[in-house]
Amino acid sequence: MDLHTAQLLTSPEGERALTLATGLPDPDSLGAGERMRREFAPELAAAALSQMGLRRRARAKLGPRADLLLWTSDGVEQATRASVSAWRARRLVSAGITTVLDIGCGAGADALAFLDAGLSVTGVEIDPATALLARHNLSTADAGADDPPGPAAAGGPRRPGPRAVVIAGDGVELAPGLIRGATGRVCVYLDPARRTARGRSWRVEDLSPGWPFVEAQLQADHATCVKLGPGFPRELLPDDVAAIWVSDHGDLVECGLWHLPGDGAPDAPDPDAPGGTGRIAVPASRSAVLLPSGVQAWADPGAPDFEVRAPGRYLYEPDPAVSRAGASRALAIQPPVTGSSGTRQPGGAPAHVWRLAPGVGYLSSDEPIVTPLATTFEVLEVIDHHMPALRAWVKAHRIGTLEIKKRAVEIDPAALRKKLRPKGPNVATLLLTPTTNGLSALVVQRLRDTPRNTLS
Template sequence: MDPEVARRLVSEEGTQALAAAAAQADPGSLSAATALRKRFDPALAAAALAQEALRRRAATKFGDSARRLFLTPDGLEQATRPDVARWRAERMVAAGVRRVLDLGCGIGTDALAMAAVGLDVVAVDRDETAAVLAAANLARHGERREGIGPATVRHADATAVDLEDRTVFCDPARRTGAGRTWQIGDFSPPWEFVTGLLARAEGACLKLGPGLPHRLIPPNTLTEWVSHNGDLVEACIWSSALADGRVGRAARLLPNRGELRVDPEAPDPPVGDPQRYLHEPEPGVLASGALPTLAAMTGAARVHPEIAYLTTDTPVDSPFWTTFEIRDSFPWREKDLRRWVGEHAIGTLEIKKRGIDVDPAALRRRLRPKGPGRATIVITPTLGRAQVLVVERVDAPARDGSG
């Protein structure tokens, strides 16, 4: 979107165009475009319809507040989920932070969360359209809430901004024309600038993609792989000034389900045949390398040296895995599985797998499940052979969580 069109979109004229776009059943349709062009010029009509389509998509991430946000496609994709942004902002407050510089603010969702907990925020983005929309988002938020911190937006290159005496939050752009990237040469701001922020006395926090390679983690930092409602969403690097002296790697579960720090001395888990209970670790546990730590804490074994499923003979409650009780098992052969599905009249079949070259969706179609029964199966290598494990989820008790 052109910056001038963005300015019109956030104006009173834009408010009217957005209301007209919201009234359309399908903002991407020719009829919607025709209707808006009768009232608004083509550029504003197109921008309002595109904005309405983005807001409808954004509802899954932002809920009802999506209706009040100004968005861009890249901004929506990279925007932090509200629970995660709030967790990070509250951690900053707990660390004594009062003033934050948000470099690469995008549409401003992290800045919104930081302002909401009373932090004084200056948000910066080199994309002029993003800066216009972020400023509008922060202004709207300020109109609706009392007691929030001051927030301003600057259109500038992050590398040229005076960092002042502020804590820095940086979410570098990690996209090229081909999509997301982990080529550090494609990062903006540059990777050397981003990691250099961590040495500042005032502290820094970096938001990175969950695919962060361990070899890129700067020394003397705390890196948390953050899962939200079971989805691995980011890796967050905290400078020592903000991590209360802690360093290393950890898995963080949100909302409010705690942190599992990697014990570098934890031994590799023992390997054994599946016992009564099978445990599927949270993705943040795997990404952070905390699997040996989790196994050592719980007395669990792996079902195979290269497979992440853990097993115990008794139920062990942990927020860092999903537990299944094994009800049946047999060697993995498609024809045997097809026979089992038919004999048990399974019509609803959930297929989970690790380490097996099979597409669960395609396999389900070939199995042709039919009948009133329901089942969850896990196909996995074990010691000596691949197996089908027929499992049932074990409901975990409610947890308040901490950390």
């Protein structure tokens, strides 16, 4: 989007065009275009109708709030899910942060979450058009520069309300001065763009701001939080910062790097947390956070890997964030329990859990464990994995709805399902994985009841 189009959309005439476009039953139709051009110049009509499609895409991440905002295509693609942005903002508040310097703020989706949490935000965006959209979007927040002061602390003066400023400029050049001039405890937030003229890129050298700048912020005296793609190369992660992989409703969405120096960094352990600690960002740690529950599981780099055995009665598919963080061992930890008298008692001995094959993510046990860190299945049957045997099993059991899951196997589940020709009233889940006996096909069902051994 060019600056002129952004100026049109943020003008009073643009607001009127957006209102009309919002009320059209089919903004993508030829009739909608004709209707808009009767009222507005062709350029504004097209821009307003384009926003309808962008808002529809953004709704999947931000919900109804997306309809109040202005977007670019890149801005929608890079926007963080609202639940993840809110989680991050809450963590910064609990760390004592009062001001966020959002370098490369894009359309301002994360900045809105910071404002919602009561944090002041200075956003910097190198593209003037996107900066103008971000300024408009932050003006829709309940908190802003013109809001009244916040409530007074008990017995103290009234606290100034959070403020939002968006600057069009190069964040790398402006960052030193903005950090020096910030009031309160500041955190630099970075969500490096991962797009080039060729489209979306996963190459580290294509990040903007560049990786050397990101590394420098993570070594600075101020707090820094960096949002990266979940597949960012582990070998490039700095050893002395916390890396947290985040999943939302089972989808792996990001890897965050956290540097929270000073007395404000919360580090009180929570024995209830899987892995033995509830710290937000322990330096040099690797952990997983599962939303919406907020459960955090920690990797133990000194622990030996699981033993390898044949499948037991139960099978566990760790949440992808848990797997990526290397925190699968936390599944076996039994938390403290509260007795009938209300007294806290130590957790039980670690559950006996093992892998099905070296390097395979699936875990197994003979006793059930309900854990927020994994999906639990009961193994019903182990069958021959060859095509004729699988097809015969599906036919004999009249399977019409067949879910196929796999790990470390070069199989296309959709293509395999088509070849098996499922037909009938019954439902089944088939899991293909290497085991100690080679490739195996396991018939499993998800556990929906709560066994006695519960990890929470």
